[in-house]
Amino acid sequence: xxxxxxxxxxxxxxxxxxxxxxxxxxxxxxxxxxxxxxxxxxxxxxxxxxxxxxxxxxxxxxxxxxxxxxxxxxxxxxxxxxxxxxxxxxxxxxxxxxxxxxxxxxxxxxxxxxxxxxxxxxxxxxxxxxxxxxxxxxxxxxxxxxxxxxxxxxxxxxxxxxxxxxxxxxxxxxxxxxxxxxxxxxxxxxxxxxxxxxxxxxxxxxxxxx
Numbered sequence: 001x002x003x004x005x006x007x008x009x010x011x012x013x014x015x016x017x018x019x020x021x022x023x024x025x026x027x028x029x030x031x032x033x034x035x036x037x038x039x040x041x042x043x044x045x046x047x048x049x050x051x052x053x054x055x056x057x058x059x060x061x062x063x064x065x066x067x068x069x070x071x072x073x074x075x076x077x078x079x080x081x082x083x084x085x086x087x088x089x090x091x092x093x094x095x096x097x098x099x100x101x102x103x104x105x106x107x108x109x110x111x112x113x114x115x116x117x118x119x120x121x122x123x124x125x126x127x128x129x130x131x132x133x134x135x136x137x138x139x140x141x142x143x144x145x146x147x148x149x150x151x152x153x154x155x156x157x158x159x160x161x162x163x164x165x166x167x168x169x170x171x172x173x174x175x176x177x178x179x180x181x182x183x184x185x186x187x188x189x190x191x192x193x194x195x196x197x198x199x200x201x202x203x204x205x206x207x208x209x210x
């Protein structure tokens with residue numbers, strides 16, 4: 001069953017919302033309520049959830065705990081992924097300190113940087129290697145995913161070293177730099193400035209209407 005990327009993103013939003021509801025002790029939620037909280041049409045919420053098997057009741061809604069477990073099962077990884085982070089500057093350190101890094105879905109197995117103050121030491125409990133050793137360390141530790149948080153000017157060189165490892169399967173880049181990767185590597189970019197420009201554009205359009 002092929003699942004479209006926007007649907008996966010919405011499922012993650014549903015899951016986060018349901019987790020918050022569980023913490024608040026909420027028992028039941030409707031598609032309309034979920035949609036209003038997330039800015040998604042109720043019909044889209046129902047369509048997404050029914051795609052993986054109907055578990056709600058018309059007129060009653062969804063049982064929060066049951067739906068949360070259902071979506072968690074859909075999103076669950078069949079194993080723990082081995083991840084590395086390249087770039088232990090301000091952004092990389094902030095990522096390491098984020099609660100999302102305390103996940104049962106992946107382990108951060110290695111860090112890479114060029115700063116002699118960090119290379120050869122542990123940062124937040126994870127060993128930091130020199131960026132020149134990316135391919136070797138990734139292959140030795142069977143690391144499949146690389147998080148890229150290096151400066152834009154260093155991004156392509158870092159990727160070139162990483163793809164030399166046969167274990168690499170995917171890259172998530174936190175840099176606006178355009179990089180070239182082999183077709184076999186799944187590549188995603190997180191560009192907060194694009195999101196910010198989008199927000200400012202719609203704020204401007206909203207002001208025009210008032």
